[in-house]
Amino acid sequence: MVTSQISLQTPLNEVKGIGPKFCEKLQKLKIEKVKDLLWHFPFRYEDFSNIVAIKDLKVNERATIQGIIQSIKLRRTWKKKMFIVEALVSDKSGSIRAIWFNQKFLITMLKKNSLVNLAGKVSQSSDGGLMMSHPVHEILTYKKDAEDLRHTGRVVPIYPETKGITSKGIRFLIKPIIDQLEKLEDFLPSEILKKHRILEINEAVKLVHFPEKIEDAIAAKQRFAFEDLFFLNLVNLRQKIKLLKEKAFSSEFELDSVKKMLENLPFELTHSQKKSLWEILQDIKKPHPMNRLLQGDVGSGKTIVAILGAMVLANDGKQSAFMAPTEILARQHYETFKKFFKNFDRGVGLITGSMAKVFYGDGLESDLKKGDLVKKAGNNEIKIIFGTHALIQKNIKFSDLALVIIDEQHRFGVRQRAELLKKTGKEILMPHLLSMSATPIPRTLTLTMFGDLDLSIIDELPKNRKEIITKIVDSKNRDNAYAFIRGQVKKGRQAFVICPRIEPANEDEEFILENKRSWFNMWDNAKMVKEEYENLSQKIFPDFRIGMLHGKMKPKEKNEAMKKFKNREIDILVSTSVVEVGVDISNANVMIIEDADKFGLAQLYQFRGRVGRGEHQSFCLLFTQSFSKTTNLRLKSLVEAKSGFELAEKDLEIRGPGEFLGDSLGWAQTGAPDLAMKAIRNPELVKSSREAAESVLKIDPELKNYPALKSRLENFQQDVHLE
Numbered sequence: 001m002v003t004s005q006i007s008l009q010t011p012l013n014e015v016k017g018i019g020p021k022f023c024e025k026l027q028k029l030k031i032e033k034v035k036d037l038l039w040h041f042p043f044r045y046e047d048f049s050n051i052v053a054i055k056d057l058k059v060n061e062r063a064t065i066q067g068i069i070q071s072i073k074l075r076r077t078w079k080k081k082m083f084i085v086e087a088l089v090s091d092k093s094g095s096i097r098a099i100w101f102n103q104k105f106l107i108t109m110l111k112k113n114s115l116v117n118l119a120g121k122v123s124q125s126s127d128g129g130l131m132m133s134h135p136v137h138e139i140l141t142y143k144k145d146a147e148d149l150r151h152t153g154r155v156v157p158i159y160p161e162t163k164g165i166t167s168k169g170i171r172f173l174i175k176p177i178i179d180q181l182e183k184l185e186d187f188l189p190s191e192i193l194k195k196h197r198i199l200e201i202n203e204a205v206k207l208v209h210f211p212e213k214i215e216d217a218i219a220a221k222q223r224f225a226f227e228d229l230f231f232l233n234l235v236n237l238r239q240k241i242k243l244l245k246e247k248a249f250s251s252e253f254e255l256d257s258v259k260k261m262l263e264n265l266p267f268e269l270t271h272s273q274k275k276s277l278w279e280i281l282q283d284i285k286k287p288h289p290m291n292r293l294l295q296g297d298v299g300s301g302k303t304i305v306a307i308l309g310a311m312v313l314a315n316d317g318k319q320s321a322f323m324a325p326t327e328i329l330a331r332q333h334y335e336t337f338k339k340f341f342k343n344f345d346r347g348v349g350l351i352t353g354s355m356a357k358v359f360y361g362d363g364l365e366s367d368l369k370k371g372d373l374v375k376k377a378g379n380n381e382i383k384i385i386f387g388t389h390a391l392i393q394k395n396i397k398f399s400d401l402a403l404v405i406i407d408e409q410h411r412f413g414v415r416q417r418a419e420l421l422k423k424t425g426k427e428i429l430m431p432h433l434l435s436m437s438a439t440p441i442p443r444t445l446t447l448t449m450f451g452d453l454d455l456s457i458i459d460e461l462p463k464n465r466k467e468i469i470t471k472i473v474d475s476k477n478r479d480n481a482y483a484f485i486r487g488q489v490k491k492g493r494q495a496f497v498i499c500p501r502i503e504p505a506n507e508d509e510e511f512i513l514e515n516k517r518s519w520f521n522m523w524d525n526a527k528m529v530k531e532e533y534e535n536l537s538q539k540i541f542p543d544f545r546i547g548m549l550h551g552k553m554k555p556k557e558k559n560e561a562m563k564k565f566k567n568r569e570i571d572i573l574v575s576t577s578v579v580e581v582g583v584d585i586s587n588a589n590v591m592i593i594e595d596a597d598k599f600g601l602a603q604l605y606q607f608r609g610r611v612g613r614g615e616h617q618s619f620c621l622l623f624t625q626s627f628s629k630t631t632n633l634r635l636k637s638l639v640e641a642k643s644g645f646e647l648a649e650k651d652l653e654i655r656g657p658g659e660f661l662g663d664s665l666g667w668a669q670t671g672a673p674d675l676a677m678k679a680i681r682n683p684e685l686v687k688s689s690r691e692a693a694e695s696v697l698k699i700d701p702e703l704k705n706y707p708a709l710k711s712r713l714e715n716f717q718q719d720v721h722l723e
């Protein structure tokens with residue numbers, strides 16, 4: 001029945017049978033070409049494949065019946081003024097009533113005596129008999145055989161729908177297109193398909209829309225998920241190979257000098273800190289750039305490990321740049337450095353949007369103009385510079401940059417990281433790159449999403465830490481919670497109160513920026529920092545010193561608030577999520593999170609990590625006004641989780657990777673395709689896709705023998721902006 005061949009690139013308005021009106025609607029979904037439509041996958045399927053004899057139907061069963069329309073009429077309910085189409089359908093075994101609301105047009109479509117399939121859920125009618133309400137119908141004619149069924153009598157695809165485009169409409173379009181589609185060339189090598197039992201593309205396209213069995217649909221979806229994961233792995237592995245060809249400064253440090261530095265620290269490094277440092281030093285020895293991710297729970301002590309790496313290079317006369325996502329953090333790292341290396345006299349700098357400082361050993365610290373700091377960096381008069389985004393300003397050039405450290409790496413885009421890497425000052429050398437993240441990402445995810453990075457993991461906390469006692473508090477117990485805080489503050493402790501918003505809706509763009517979310521309807525009655533500040537300082541704790549911190553404050557004001565808190569001039573700090581990352585205040589031992597359900601688990605985990613850093617027993621109180629099951633499940637897992645990694649696995653389980661990455665990493669930056677994100681929950685697929693990518697690159701790193709694969713890969717890279 002082939003009339004004309006359709007290709008993936010054929011515009012839909014050239015396909016016979018698609019009217020201009022429908023094309024317009026599709027365009028709104030960005031579906032313009034055949035390819036777009038075919039890759040608009042069903043998100044679930046209804047199994048209507050069992051055609052059941054009417055007398056065998058059971059209540060609540062989903063089934064298809066096949067019968068003759070005995071009668072059909074249009075009624076109107078006089079109360080609600082609704083149209084009801086009611087039909088009586090019978091097969092050899094019996095008959096059943098079917099009704100449709102507000103689908104007046106059916107009366108002209110479903111004619112008496114015609115043969116139809118009806119598919120849907122069987123329910124009990126008020127008179128005790130069975131009925132089908134709102135079944136999907138399909139009229140059978142002599143021309144139509146079983147092969148041709150689209151909506152009934154088979155496994156039926158359900159598509160993401162929008163106004164005016166129904167699943168039925170899409171099925172109606174796709175069926176003939178698939179029948180006339182030219183044969184597609186599969187860009188996945190056939191040996192890989194065979195080895196990993198992956199469906200070939202023509203088969204997959206057909207079965208994803210019109211599977212015979214549910215298993216077919218699963219296999220088809222797996223094919224596309226495998227494809228995405230395979231490409232992600234290819235991109236990452238190729239990136240890795242590329243870096244091996246680049247040159248970097250290789251340090252010939254003396255182990256003794258490292259040991260001496262360690263001896264001078266006020267504490268002993270934990271075992272995993274030592275191991276991570278060792279891995280970093282091994283990388284720095286090599287003549288090509290390190291590309292390593294240092295992962296560790298909040299408070300696990302990543303900073304000192306990174307700083308030691310920078311110190312080793314400083315001993316070689318090389319420079320390091322340490323970039324943090326906020327001014328508060330950049331400053332804290334700089335202060336930490338000064339504390340541990342009081343006598344360091346080769347120049348340490350700090351640059352943020354509002355200030356520049358330089359330190360040449362105890363007593364030798366000065367504020368300077370940014371321009372002067374830039375000059376010093378260009379003359380190698382400063383070995384280590386801490387800073388914010390200010391570090392990637394155009395006019396900063398280092399004279400001999402050998403290491404770039406990026407704290408909370410997910411806060412920075414790929415481009416920003418690349419910017420900093422360009423500032424080396426040496427033509428042929430690339431700096432080593434150490435990224436750090438406290439976001440505990442499950443290992444499977446890391447391997448796929450960040451497969452171009454080598455991993456170091458700090459999976460223990462320094463010995464002096466106590467477990468943080470975490471409790472979910474409902475509104476009834478709020479007063480008790482306040483009494484508890486009062487007691488702690490009286491003992492000299494400090495508390496954080498985190499609120500999801502700054503001020504009432506609409507004006508609150510800052511909130512969206514801070515949380516990287518756009519859905520803010522559900523936030524309408526969420527606690528607001530400003531309001532809570534008033535409430536706490538005037539009503540609840542008028543005798544305590546209350547401070548406020550949020551993203552709309554000027555950097556200077558933010559620093560001031562943070563400094564006061566650090567210096568114990570503030571007892572309770574009311575804040576938005578700006579306080580989220582890395583801030584270290586060891587006297588604070590109570591963390592209250594208002595509307596805890598409004599935050600992602602990973603984020604909550606990070607908040608909680610702000611306390612429990614000192615010698616005092618710490619507490620985290622999760623306030624919530626929500627009683628949903630998911631909320632409960634999520635908050636409970638925070639209470640129970642032993643480590644961030646364990647929690648991450650849970651979060652992934654409860655919400656799926658899309659959501660998980662969405663709020664902890666900034667979805668846009670991961671850029672991973674949707675299917676791949678879902679597939680990451682399938683460890684088998686993750687493993688096989690990686691093996692497949694490795695095996696292809698091993699024999700053919702340039703993909704010379706796989707032109708189709710290579711060009712697809714290039715498209716893929718553009719799509720996901722991984723480079």
Ligand code: ADP
Binds near residue numbers: 273463
């Ligand atoms: P994070 O991994 O969250 O960035 P930090 O590097 O900020 O953690 O470290 C948290 C605190 O723990 C800092 O005050 C740091 O000085 C301290 N610290 C780091 N390593 C150790 C250790 N081995 N023993 C004791 N305290 C440590």
Ligand code: MG
Binds near residue numbers: 302303407438582
């Ligand atoms: Mg940190």
